[in-house]
Amino acid sequence: MLNPLFLLLPFVLQTLCMAVDELHFHRQRGLPRWERLGHPLDTLTVVACYAWLFFTPPSTLSITVYAGLSVFSSLFITKDEWVHNRYCGPAECWLHTLLFILHPLALLSAGLLWPAWHGQSLAFIRYTGFEGKFLLGNALLTLAFGGYQFIYWNFIWSSATPPQQVRLTTSSTTN
Numbered sequence: 001m002l003n004p005l006f007l008l009l010p011f012v013l014q015t016l017c018m019a020v021d022e023l024h025f026h027r028q029r030g031l032p033r034w035e036r037l038g039h040p041l042d043t044l045t046v047v048a049c050y051a052w053l054f055f056t057p058p059s060t061l062s063i064t065v066y067a068g069l070s071v072f073s074s075l076f077i078t079k080d081e082w083v084h085n086r087y088c089g090p091a092e093c094w095l096h097t098l099l100f101i102l103h104p105l106a107l108l109s110a111g112l113l114w115p116a117w118h119g120q121s122l123a124f125i126r127y128t129g130f131e132g133k134f135l136l137g138n139a140l141l142t143l144a145f146g147g148y149q150f151i152y153w154n155f156i157w158s159s160a161t162p163p164q165q166v167r168l169t170t171s172s173t174t175n
Contacts (some may be wrong), residue, residue: 043146045073050139
């Protein structure tokens with residue numbers, strides 16, 4: 001039997017990586033408009049996955065839909081990576097790679113915790129009672145983070161930071 005505490009690891013690692021990306025790299029270089037809009041959309045795809053978990057009990061159809069939402073979200077977050085190479089240094093690109101690995105793992109873990117929210121069980125997981133509250137708390141934090149991303153980067157930061165601070169990284173600035 002799998003202890004559900006192990007399923008929290010992708011969430012914890014993803015949160016730590018997101019904090020470094022947001023609080024260090026993004027604030028250091030600033031975000032161009034496409035990122036200021038794209039990042040909240042990335043977060044919205046995750047919120048859509050979590051919303052599905054809360055409003056539909058696990059069944060063959062709902063698991064298929066969740067898998068589709070998760071695959072879409074996991075691909076959607078990569079949409080900007082081809083241009084990130086021009087704006088981000090190697091350390092930030094490496095951190096994005098870690099986030100791309102952790103993203104589907106966190107969604108898989110959420111899917112494995114899903115039955116607990118609906119009072120169901122899985123034969124190989126011994127639910128202990130915290131799982132539904134954890135899922136709800138994580139979903140609310142994700143929603144709040146998306147709101148923060150949109151408000152901070154589109155209203156607070158843009159009015160306080162001159163546009164020239166958003167710099168394009170070139171080979172001479174990444175050495």
